[in-house]
Amino acid sequence: MSVSFDFTDDVALVTGASGALGSAVCTAFADAGATVAAADVVAPDDAPLDAERDRIDFYEGDFTNEDDVARVVSEVVDTHGGLDYLANIAGTWRGGTPIAETDAETFDFLFDVNLKTTFLASKHAIPHLRGGDGSASDDAPGDRRGAIVSVSARSSLEGGEGDALYRASKAGVRLLTESIAEEETGEVRANAVMPSVIDTPANREMMPDADHEKWVVPADIAETVLVLCSEAAGVTSGAAVPVYGEA
Template identity: 70%
Template sequence: MSATFEYADQTVLVTGASGALGSAVCQTFADTGATVAATDVVEPDDDSAALDPAASERIHFYQGDFTDESEVERVVSEVADDHGGIDALVNVAGTWKGGSPIEDTDVDTFDLLLDVNLKTMFLASKHALPHLKERDGQQGAIVSVSARASLEGGEGDGPYRASKAGVRLLTETIAEENEGVVRANAVMPSVIDTPANREMMPDADHETWVAPEDIAEVMLFLCSESASVTSGAAVPVYGEA
């Protein structure tokens, strides 16, 4: 059994678009006919965003720092003006840092993780919600990236885990506050199969890792009307990892 999704005439805003997962999300939505507004603090290049040239006419890049509210407001407004609204928001922007116990973690690392993982999701959602509520006859959708690590404490990466737990809790809050109007869900990956992660962990069992494209397919479903009864969920996407 297979499912197909059609996003023609819909605009999807994707943050963190220049990374491995973000570029896979952009490509996946573009393949279904969506107009993709891809945004990141850095422009995509051949290594970070290997997007299919055939789909590029449906992917439009907007550079902006989503830890800065004025930048978020500018980009979201530009996307809505350029494409007549926003139908879905996919919050991919994020980073990982760890390796130190709390007493050895500097405040700059803490601030970085909270800013990139949680603040970007908060600001993007805050400014996209008014546009998502304006969809004619259909619910808007937000899907954000939390993490399997957000489910419990662990040694060496406490601020990362806390930031991703915050993504889950804000997702539940947005779902509660916008019931029947905008659905909000999160996905929880573990280690994603990217070139950077393979380089960082060359001796790991890469066969147990999940490809970015597979995670993007779940996000595609959660933004679709097929997931109309699902809101406030945190969906595992970590396979056997």
């Protein structure tokens, strides 16, 4: 059974757009007819993102910096007339050392990139995602079409050896998502996806001996992001959805 989405006339902001998963989410939204505001601190020149294709506009900004986030969100809303969806894809991994040997800079880095970006993007997007501001919401005020999907991680569900700060930051994303869902009940839906290892060139290079066939490709995760933004998940909010297949 094939599945298709129609996000025509909708506007989606995607953070971390120059990465493997972010670019896949941008492509999926654009293929479904949405206007995509692709945001990243990294310009798409050497990234998988095709910023030249129809319906994708790139916005350069550091989403750990609140002034940058406010500017980008304002530019997106001013240019496109509203905002319907936010995909918090920006994130990274660091690990390899136990807590007793991990420096404080690693803590700051992981919580900035994984959790602070999600917080700041959500904070500034939520007023525009509520009924009556975005294009989709204007058509049917109060139908909860405004949606946020953020990226947590399977490893956020339990402690582990060597990457405690990554796990903690991704657990923070999950709890932040649940809190937004509670605070915005009836206005904005908020859900998270939980990948394990994503099948990217960088991960294959980092783990050459792993069973890559069990890893999930970014395009498949992007489809789940679209499901959670779509009307098919209109009664789903506060969920953390596994997207790790057999990994």
